[in-house]
Amino acid sequence: MARLRVTSRALGTPALAWAGAHAHHLALIAVTAVGLLLRFYQLGDESYWFDEIYTLYDAGLGVGRDWTRVTLSLSNTGYIALAAAWIRVVGTGEAATRALSALCGTGCLVVMYRLGREWVDRRTGVLAMALMAVSEFQIHYAQDLRFYTPLLLVSLLSFLYFRRAVRGGGVGAHLLYALFALLGVYTHTHAMFSLLAQGLYYALRWPAVGGEARRRLGLTLGAVALGTLPVLAVAARA
Numbered sequence: 148m149a150r151l152r153v154t155s156r157a158l159g160t161p162a163l164a165w166a167g168a169h170a171h172h173l174a175l176i177a178v179t180a181v182g183l184l185l186r187f188y189q190l191g192d193e194s195y196w197f198d199e200i201y202t203l204y205d206a207g208l209g210v211g212r213d214w215t216r217v218t219l220s221l222s223n224t225g226y227i228a229l230a231a232a233w234i235r236v237v238g239t240g241e242a243a244t245r246a247l248s249a250l251c252g253t254g255c256l257v258v259m260y261r262l263g264r265e266w267v268d269r270r271t272g273v274l275a276m277a278l279m280a281v282s283e284f285q286i287h288y289a290q291d292l293r294f295y296t297p298l299l300l301v302s303l304l305s306f307l308y309f310r311r312a313v314r315g316g317g318v319g320a321h322l323l324y325a326l327f328a329l330l331g332v333y334t335h336t337h338a339m340f341s342l343l344a345q346g347l348y349y350a351l352r353w354p355a356v357g358g359e360a361r362r363r364l365g366l367t368l369g370a371v372a373l374g375t376l377p378v379l380a381v382a383a384r385a
Contacts, residue, residue: 171269171273174273175260175273175276178256178273178276178277178280179253179256179257179276179280181280181281182252182253182256182276182279182280182281183249183253185280185281185286186249186252186253186286186289186290187246187249190241190242190245190246190249190290191240191241191242191243191245192241193241194241195241195292198291198293199244199291199292199293202227202230202292202293202294203234203239203244203292205223205227205230205231206227206230206231206233206234207231207234223294223333223334223335224333225330225333225334226294226297226298226333226334226335229247229297230244230247230292233247244292245290245291245292247292247297248288248289248290248291248292248293248295248296248297249289249290249296251289251296251297251299251300252285252286252288252289252296252299252300253289254300255279255285255289255296255299255300255303256276256279256280257276258300258303258304258307259272259275259276259279259303260272260273260275260276261307262275262303262306262307262310263275263276265307265310265311266310294334294335297334298331298334298335298337298338301327301330301331301334301338302327302331302338302341304323304327305324305327305328305330305331305338305341305345306341306345308320308321308323308324308327309324309328309345309348311324312324312360312363312364312367313348313349313352313360313364314360315359315360318363321363321364321366321367324367324371325367325370325371325374328341328342328345328371328374329371329374329375332374332375332378333378336378339375342371342372342375345368346368349364349368
């Protein structure tokens with residue numbers, strides 16, 4: 148009996164040591180798994196509601212088949228193009244189409260972790276990720292065939308690369324920031340609030356940003372502003 152107890156303890160020690168050494172990564176895997184399961188749980192149980200049917204209609208038309216409709220809602224063009232491509236692959240079943248938002252919602256968890264880690268520290272990143280994973284609000288919209296969760300994903304990505312650009316990141320960080328910022332604007336005009344927040348942060352941090360980084364970021368923000376002009380023009384004409 149004593150020998151069995153010693154053997155069990157000996158076997159358990161390496162396992163516990165390994166778990167302790169990899170606790171951070173195990174936490175990330177566990178939170179991601181929980182978030183994924185919650186977003187896919189009963190995904191297709193409810194029938195489409197009005198706004199989801201509206202998305203199906205727009206995606207069925209396709210971006211290239213009704214330019215009048217596209218120009219009237221230019222800020223939705225990017226999402227409608229994505230939804231149209233997704234529906235062509237998976238069909239029009241409730242669970243299949245909503246899986247696009249569910250996957251984007253899971254991606255949001257990963258990006259939220261990176262944001263928390265880079266802005267504060269690893270523990271903050273895990274905590275922010277865990278709170279988002281079990282948020283009823285986030286789960287609800289991650290099971291909806293609408294632009295909300297894809298918009299959140301590209302907005303979080305824009306903040307991630309904006310942070311890197313502010314900290315003197317290379318050309319890649321600036322290009323990716325501009326890409327995700329404009330993808331957000333062409334997903335929905337609510338992304339303008341993210342751009343305003345980023346512009347305000349840049350203005351407040353102006354003295355602390357180095358000369359070369361300041362010039363690069365100023366050019367990047369200017370390019371993003373120019374990219375938003377078509378959306379603003381359509382909104383002003385509506």
